[in-house]
Amino acid sequence: MNKPKKKLNGNSFLLMITILLFIIMYAAGMIIFADKGFAKPQMFLNLFISNAGLLVIAMGQTIVMITAGIDISVGSVTALVCMVVANQMENHGASAFTAVAFALAIGLAYGLIQGFLVSYMEIQPFIVTLAGMFFGRGMTSIISTDMIAIKNEMFLAWANYKIYLPIGTYSKRGKFIPAYIYPTVIIAVLIFIVIALIMKYTKFGRSVYAIGGNEQSALMMGLNVKRTKLKAYLLDGVLAGMGGFLFCLNSCSGFVEQAKGIEMDAISSAVIGGTLLSGGVGTPVGTLFGVLIKGSISSLITTQGTLSSWWVRITLSALLCFFIVLQSIFASLKKKK
């Protein structure tokens, strides 16, 4: 009687659609802009190189969004991390290792405080993290209003260490150029894998989903809602700190205006990847594709390269809109079935 029907449920269906749309879009880009190098493997790797920090930050964002929360402070945490890291190394002679510790400590502190306010004080996450965003940005400028360039040798060695891959392309001049990545990519991908495993295979991960699905029920089912939420924000904070550090490895500097709007990128990546702001739904894999999709939309626009500033903004959001609407249409089609 109990035939377990192997049917694709709504969410994994959407994830498939998202991945498919990404592949179609990227393939289209490769065909249209073949002469502009879009088809090169390095172009694809660049998506990861440029978005390593964002990917890690978006992982944290995904987790808090699944608890039905949100964290809009990640951008300013990133800026704060970059500034502190740069300031410590350049003005206080800290080593690159100490800098990593600072980055994680900032993330941890943010996670603890915001997590406490959200879970134990029951203050709305948007407001808590909005305050966190204000605070981080303000602190950054209190530390220094100047731009600080990082000249620390070990740090630069990390940042500039190219890892060549056994693939590559020939340049117009006939030179073989091997494809490469930076260590940041490896770290980001590792973190992604760890988070994906945590969300799928640990009690904490599943509790996060349960809380997002229905907080009251989760409580009644005997889950420790408050502690789980605190942990979620803690993890998010640490990931923001880590992401900030990766971001810093990419930009090698600290300044006030850094990473503005990263929070919106992280949120929209997660959403494109199928995470619901109302909680309970979303996967790290989805978010990965969300990041890749956002990255390739920008990449397509840059490659096109004849748009004026305002058309860039409009096109960017038109593509985003197209994507989101398409998803929503697929979702409702699925529901009707």
Place this chain on the structure above:
Amino acid sequence: GNKDAGSSEGGSTAAAGSESGDNITVGFSQVGAESDWRTANSESMKSTFSEDNGYTLIFDDAQQKQENQITAIRNFIQQEVDYIVLAPVTETGWDTVLQEAKDADIPVIIVDRMVDVSDDSLYTAWVGSNFELEGQKACEWLNQYAKAKGLTEINIVDIQGTIGASAQIGRTKGLEDAAKANGWNLLASQTGEFTQAKGQEVMESMLKQYDNINVVYCENDNEAFGAIDAIKAAGKTVGPDGDILVMSFDTTNAGITDTLDGSIICNTECNPLHGPRVEEIIKTLEEGGTPDKQAYVEEGIFAYGSDVPTITVDGEDYEVTEVTQDVIDQRAY
């Protein structure tokens, strides 16, 4: 059209390309379109590197984000452009990506802000404004003007640009040094974020705190407009015969119009027309020459009336242009 793959041999690809009717490809990463100045700057690039002039311009708008620019440059490298022109959002953090460009043998020309890199060979040349010099010029003008007018006590407030922007840093430094040197009374500094609305709000607040302000040093024209409104709303007057002198930078069309009637007493230019300068550099490179590492664009200083005909900064003389309708009409931006 970038179909010169066949004719590509050695380093003179682009030159060969342009001779055979093919275009030189230039990738330009612009900060954004945050001000009229920036729009004029983009326009200058676009009109210089047009198809008609034998170029293909790949324009990228970074929307004020450095990370976008880093991505864009990587993209340009993959597109194998002939030159990269970079108007950096920030001065710092370019080592890695410029190294990638260097590895790919693509010359990089920096415009507007300078970059702060560990190795100067990472970029080929720089074209831009000297913001500190702008500040020094403006302050020197004020110094001369005060002498000419017999102003003994100068109570000045500084409406700064967006904190951390090169223009803000340079212009503020110019003022702070001059205030110290000349014994001016620098009452307060507060950022107006280069906008009219904030400029007005900040000025309103300053006027309530200090009633002896006689000079306002606005770090761009928009802030100056706001400040003028705030001053008028407070029942004071601006201009040579008024209560408060308003100084400004950028010399946009709207700004210089206010200089015509003295509302803005002195307006220091910040020239956005970088296109021709960059083209000169590219031409030099195409011909196998070595361009100057640094090239400042020429910038004037405009003032109401002719009380101060010339100023001297660091031993160099600069002529002060008296604003007339003709001057305004003849300006390109």
Place this chain on the structure above:
Amino acid sequence: MEKDVLLTMRDISKTFPGVKALQHVDFTLRRGEIHALMGENGAGKSTLIKVLTGVYEFDSGVVRMAGNDTPIVNHSPQDAQKAGISTVYQEVNLCPNLSVAENLFIGREPRKVGMIDWKTMNRKSAELLAELDIDVAATMKLEEVSLANQQMIAIARAVDMECQVLILDEPTSSLDDDEVAKLFKLMNRLKDKGVGIIFVTHFLEQVYAVCDRITVLRNGELVGEYQVKDLPRVMLVAKMMGKDFDDLADIKSAHEGKGLGEKIPVIEAEGISHKGTIKPFNITINKGEVIGLSGLLGSGRSELVRAIYGADKAESGTLKVNGKEAKINSPIDAMKLGMAYLPEDRKKDGILADLSVRENIIIAMQAKRGMFKPMSRKEMEEAADKYIEMLQIKTASRETPIKSLSGGNQQKVIIGRWLLTNPEYLILDEPTRGIDIGTKTEIQKLVLDLADQGMAVTFISSEVEEMLRTCSRMAILRDGKKVGEIEGAEMTQEGVMNAIAGAGGDEKHEE
């Protein structure tokens, strides 16, 4: 402490703003007993349970558990679980976004090298589901499961936990007889193992079928603790209500013959169907008639009325209202034609949790009148007061948010909401779910009264007896198909059962 006492609660008091929910209540649970907790709606049963499991903090009193000399206080359901108390709460409390298996095992997932072992979890779930005869796949998402099965899953979860005390707060309210029987079997098994079970229900026959002892609450106060055998039914009801009451009164015969002689159809549905669930369906509902829809769980009763009401769009078929063909695209169209629909899932489709009782009562009327004709404050208050009075809704005031009412009282508010719109055709999908027996009889009477006044009613209930008492005609559904109508003499418990099970009853449909 007595030797087999598992749990004692002494002198428990709990107040909510404006409500004294519990006052000096004592309760004792013994090993291996099924202990019924009885009382009218709002008597404080759920509150007592929630106090015990740490959902609410209590104001005063002492809780002790066997083998523990010091009083215990559970600060959260988690603590309660650790203390060996496993609970099924009144409203289904599961996570809709997780799979069935996860809902069964969350918080105690089987692990392998520290990671959740999904394979084992799904297998164990399948076993558990099979054991309880629940026809859902372990990998299904919970929100795709019908309410009744969700209820069963919640029970399965609670039962599967190693516990000393099992609490079931109205677990049977949306189950049909088969499921109830299954549940009872299970309860008896646990009882034999020495588990103490607290059982809340409004079905008296269920109390007498399984329980050993009864504790009665009234208005938050303890009435007393009794052995089942010492407390006949009539007395139990009297204790609960504080007055004598004969729930077995034949309310129907009083109305017999009062119905309209002439049959004037109000609703004529022809070929109504809904994708996947309802096969083309004909039904006529006359003025002054109460039609029952009967069938097993998931037979499509709810879906059918939803399609008529426009809550789901019907795929095919025509609908005539008062002889005129009607186009119904959304509930408001149906309402304008004089329909009213009381949904079965109160929590999801019924209550507007944060709004006051008053607003919850008038909202449908207000929607019908339209945005630009707001009801005056006075009108609203009068309407609210009328139904609070009429349905004996227990609430601190009419401005109390509905979410702080007891489950049964919430249901009454929703009934009031629809009566206020003065419908010509009223659809009631499980209207007496979670309602105490006094009020249940009142509602049944009310339905018959309304029918006498010419209202057409469709009545859905999992309780056959209740249907027999109220309906003048019954349509039987099976697997989304109408398989017959019964009327008059056929309308007996047996007749209905036979009809539901299919002719002869030999091909008894398994659920």
Place this chain on the structure above:
Amino acid sequence: MQLQELEVTRNMKNKFDIRKITGMRLFMPIVCLLAVLLINVITTPGFFKVTLNNGVLYGYVVDVINRASELVILAVGMTLVTAASGGQDISVGATMAVAGAVCCQILSGGQVTTNTFENPLILAMLAAIVVAGICGAFNGFLVAKLNIQPMVATLILYTAGRGIAQLITKGQITYVRVDAYKVFGGYFGKCPIPTPIFIAILFVIIVYIVLKKTALGLYIESVGINGTASRLVGLNSTMIKFLTYVICGVLAGVAGLVASSRIYSADANNIGLNLEMDAILAVALGGNVLGGGKFSLMGSVIGAYTIQALTTTLYAMNVSADQLPVYKAIVVIIIVTLQSPVFKKFMANQKAKRAASKAVAEGGNQS
């Protein structure tokens, strides 16, 4: 026993008035606003001085009320959107820029600066508000009809909006140097009170009356609390959500016109910049739940004034603008903590404890 009860009721009667006030939903927001203002009594003695300067009212307090106007207007729209859809419209700042751009471009007839109206003012303003309404409708369509999450749906115009505004102004700031245009952000005739104050109050009153005189308020709350249940009681959830977004768009348009009139120009990059966050903050400071449902319009309005009071206060204290967010963050956290359910419960418990010990003491005396 009975005596004691009597005692309690008597005590309650004495305290009744205070309780009624402290129980009000607006109590906390008002207290917070007053607290922020009170800081100034100590730090900036002249803060509350209002003088008639040059025929207009002049002083910090006037500044607070005046500068808060756009925020107040936005907060009203944001409140409705939040209540109905349980999400926020983050495109309002960009919509303001679009409205400003449309208005100024029409007035200047496409030129960069103008000293005379090229087209009638009323036409330009109407067009601007209509365009803003269309922006709102676009958001509303995505949210209500396509069921896209509000923050993401509005993210589209959040990014595109300023681009569209720049497209309209061709990337330049359009100046309308005509005195008649400065009225909305300045002064009207000889009236000593800045016009934006009136505009803000006017729109608050309009929305308030609409909510009072129609059932819209109830509909919005109902839809925000439970969309499915609302549909079943005959509400058109889609339409109601859509409507709130349109209203929000229109109000953003009005705010855009005020902001544009203040600087008599259309600055696509800066009009309404970051104002969406402040508007959301205002809604929260007003004691509203960002998850939708019941709402308090006046709470949001008070929240908006609180934010501006805070900003002006910090300016008056000479806090540098780039460091200001730090203080703002701290104050915001303090305010929301004071309003949080946990804190309220804690206070209630404390009070109950005190009352209990007092009752015990009194009871002891009497027996």
